[in-house]
Amino acid sequence: MNSMIEACPACGADRSVHLAAKPGRFLPYHGLELEVPEDLEVPECESCGERFWGPKELDAVEVALDAAYRAEMQRRAIELLAKLEAANISQRRLERVLQLSQGYLSKIRSKETPSVALLSELVLIAEEPEARLASLERFWSTPNRAKGRAKASA
Ligand SMILES: [Zn+2]
Secondary structure (H helix, E strand, O other): OOOOOOEOOOOOOEOOEEEEOOOOOEEEEOOEEEEOOOOOOEEEEOOOOOEOOOHHHHHHHHHHHHHHHHHHHHHHHHHHHHHHHHOOOOHHHHHHHOOOOOOHHHHHHHOOOOOHHHHHHHHHHHHOHHHHHHHHHHHHHOOOOHHHHHHHHO
16 A cells, blocks of 8 residues: 555644555445445545545445445335235235325335335334324325315304
């Protein structure tokens, strides 16, 4: 490893910044903490641990984290769908209540990345599937009369 910079811009240690590739480096990405690929070389100070992300490293990490993000969102969705399936909740019923097109949840199992909103809904429903789904079904089947009555009595 060659010294890249004379002195670390963060701590001032002399000749301490080198390219490092190692596991255990995490970055926040759209709300998730994701691991930077072990083999991605990033300039790092051996003295204070500060990392220096240049445009080249940022481009490489963006590509890697985007793929990791999609895989992790999909993994979590599949786990929740399996939990709901085990609780005898049909995919079609979920799709109806969540106003998703028929077959959309199958796409998530194969390739689609679920949105944060959809994943959040699945988390809440999976905690108490029957009660939460019944509550949503009631909410969406309530006729739109309440508004008119409130207006008339005001
Ligand atoms: Zn340093």
